[in-house]
Amino acid sequence: MSTGPVDPTTTPAWASLSAHQAATTPDLAGWFAADPERAEQLSFTAADLFVDLSKNLVTPETVGLLLQLAEQTGVLARRDAMFAGEHINVTEDRAVLHTALRRPPGASSALVVDGQDVDADVQAELTKVFAFADAVRSGQWVGVTGKRITHVVNIGIGGSDLGPVMAYEALKPYAQAGLECRFVSNIDPTDVAETTKDLDPETTLFIVASKTFGTLETLTNARLARAWLWAGLSAAGVLADDDEARKDAVAKHFVAVSTALEKVAAFGIDPANAFGFWDWVGGRYSVDSAIGTSLAVAIGPDAFREFLAGFHAVDEHFRTTDPARNVPLLMGLLNVWNVNFLGAHTHAVLPYSQYLHRFAAYLQQLTMESNGKSVRYDGEPVTTDTGEVFWGEPGTNGQHAFYQLIHQGTRVIPADFIAFATPTHPLVDGEADVHALFMANFFAQTKALAFGKSAEEVRAEGTAEDVVPARVFSGNRPTTSILAPSLTPSVLGQLIALYEHITFVEGAVWGIDSFDQWGVELGKKLALEIAPALTGDTAALEAQDPSTGSLIRYYLEHRAN
Ligand code: F6P
Numbered sequence: 001m002s003t004g005p006v007d008p009t010t011t012p013a014w015a016s017l018s019a020h021q022a023a024t025t026p027d028l029a030g031w032f033a034a035d036p037e038r039a040e041q042l043s044f045t046a047a048d049l050f051v052d053l054s055k056n057l058v059t060p061e062t063v064g065l066l067l068q069l070a071e072q073t074g075v076l077a078r079r080d081a082m083f084a085g086e087h088i089n090v091t092e093d094r095a096v097l098h099t100a101l102r103r104p105p106g107a108s109s110a111l112v113v114d115g116q117d118v119d120a121d122v123q124a125e126l127t128k129v130f131a132f133a134d135a136v137r138s139g140q141w142v143g144v145t146g147k148r149i150t151h152v153v154n155i156g157i158g159g160s161d162l163g164p165v166m167a168y169e170a171l172k173p174y175a176q177a178g179l180e181c182r183f184v185s186n187i188d189p190t191d192v193a194e195t196t197k198d199l200d201p202e203t204t205l206f207i208v209a210s211k212t213f214g215t216l217e218t219l220t221n222a223r224l225a226r227a228w229l230w231a232g233l234s235a236a237g238v239l240a241d242d243d244e245a246r247k248d249a250v251a252k253h254f255v256a257v258s259t260a261l262e263k264v265a266a267f268g269i270d271p272a273n274a275f276g277f278w279d280w281v282g283g284r285y286s287v288d289s290a291i292g293t294s295l296a297v298a299i300g301p302d303a304f305r306e307f308l309a310g311f312h313a314v315d316e317h318f319r320t321t322d323p324a325r326n327v328p329l330l331m332g333l334l335n336v337w338n339v340n341f342l343g344a345h346t347h348a349v350l351p352y353s354q355y356l357h358r359f360a361a362y363l364q365q366l367t368m369e370s371n372g373k374s375v376r377y378d379g380e381p382v383t384t385d386t387g388e389v390f391w392g393e394p395g396t397n398g399q400h401a402f403y404q405l406i407h408q409g410t411r412v413i414p415a416d417f418i419a420f421a422t423p424t425h426p427l428v429d430g431e432a433d434v435h436a437l438f439m440a441n442f443f444a445q446t447k448a449l450a451f452g453k454s455a456e457e458v459r460a461e462g463t464a465e466d467v468v469p470a471r472v473f474s475g476n477r478p479t480t481s482i483l484a485p486s487l488t489p490s491v492l493g494q495l496i497a498l499y500e501h502i503t504f505v506e507g508a509v510w511g512i513d514s515f516d517q518w519g520v521e522l523g524k525k526l527a528l529e530i531a532p533a534l535t536g537d538t539a540a541l542e543a544q545d546p547s548t549g550s551l552i553r554y555y556l557e558h559r560a561n
Helices: 012-023 028-034 060-072 075-084 098-102 118-138 162-170 189-196 216-235 243-253 261-267 290-320 327-341 359-371 403-408 434-451 455-460 465-471 489-510 518-535 538-542 546-558
Strands: 043-046 049-052 151-155 180-184 204-209 254-258 274-276 346-352 389-391 415-420 479-484
Touching: 012 060, 012 327, 028 434, 043 290, 043 327, 049 327, 049 489, 060 075, 060 327, 060 489, 075 290, 075 327, 075 489, 098 118, 098 290, 098 489, 118 274, 118 290, 151 189, 151 216, 151 290, 162 180, 162 290, 162 359, 162 489, 180 189, 180 290, 189 216, 204 216, 204 243, 204 290, 216 243, 216 254, 216 518, 243 254, 254 261, 254 290, 261 274, 274 290, 290 327, 290 489, 327 489, 346 359, 346 434, 359 389, 359 489, 403 434, 415 434, 434 479, 455 465, 479 489, 518 538, 518 546, 538 546
Parallel strands: 151 180, 151 204, 204 254, 254 274, 346 389, 346 415, 415 479
Antiparallel strands: 043 049, 049 479
16 A cells, blocks of 8 residues: 545545435435335345345435445555555554454465464464463363362453453353453452452452553553452462462463563563464454453353354455445445435444443444544545444333434434344243344334334324424434344354444545554553642642642542541
8 A cells, every 4th residue: 555545525426425415305215115126225245244224315326426435535455455464554554454363274375464474373372362261161270279260350451351341241142151251441440349359369360451561551450450369369378478479379360461472471470371462453453362362261262263253254245245235345435424424423333132232332442443533644634524423222221211312313323223133032021022022123213213203194193283293203314224143253253343344444435544543642641640649749730730730639638538
């Protein structure tokens, strides 16, 4: 990729899309009535995912113009550069190769990037992770007093937390009984305290997950956990009061995942108990690397392999499918349409699956850390809006909370509905199949959002005239429906890869670097500068701006003890 970004707003396709938007009044009911093939023509499959785009505010002409925009902004060339390992993360001068993490073993042609045999390295590390997972699962790995591990606590934050916890929650039915994973991320000491309060140090294993092994929150929590381990073992009378014994306890109760293995050793974790990955894996793209070790322990190597195969199936779909049927490409372009032409500021992701209750939180980092940028990768300012706010909660809970605004508010809120045909728990309520009832809600919501309810329909129900306006639903509220047979490890991998590539497509159109995250640095630096002001350094306190200084003084005056 030697060429710079194309300003999307200067392309002929952009001008055509602007004119098309101005000339088109959204009319989903009319469009469906006029074209009986619409649902079929705008529904696609990617691996096991069935994706219906037909309830979006697009016509075939819109889709054609969006595909032209992709062509004119070089999205597919950039995609190919990513898969080939070119340094498309320009500001950090790195390859972006999370797709290499899920290439199947024994791929027909080797992937060599920057002189590194990527496939061989990935498989070698996976072998180590799987051996560790098997050892914990079988009881071969025991704590310092010889007891079997019952609890694994992943300590990490951002990409070193959100992916593992989301996937663990999603795949709980696949987890080994008697082995529970927990997750500590926040530097609020409450997190470590609450997570460990009912655990037995003799049967608890910590995984310290940090790409850089320099993250304040993670290292602080790791030290708190280590102190908790030593204190608990001492209180139980099973830890001798000497450094060798403490070191031995750490060796049996701490492993690490990082790209900075020398820092792991400095923390006191035996490098033999550390799993690595590479700088070409972004934190928010790392759940399928060794960062997923907690998940591998929970669900086991076979299921983890299925998880990776799911990612790979969608990678291959994105890499090889014709643009007109390429689901991540189409969904990414639709997001551009919604943001830049329909004025959407946010995007809801609404899984009809309780197991996906952390999916939106996970997607927030993936999408917003990737595309929350106002300069392009050549350093020039962007010329149009970028990264929308992603948010969401599982249905049906959201229906009784925020759906009101999606149905009748003044803003365009595109929403992705995700559900699975086969329930994990096929429960019945008397005669009623509860999953069917759940799914009826999914279908009802997307239907109501698309087609609404007219004043005539409201009046026909005998509604008093003065209340009619409040009970009208405008319809024409865009949704995408994503269905899969069931929530398996493979399907979860497919869903994650789908959103990774959607995020990529949006960033590629906008000409931004979706793989750096400089926006998180300033706050980290200032926190370290401010910390002394909270512990008696008056010069540091005086150096603050008036607002920050007054907030710190309030804190100091009101802090008990
Ligand atoms: O601060 C943001 C960030 O760098 C994320 O990109 C990353 O996922 C997270 O911090 C954690 O970083 P690390 O894995 O290096 O501890």
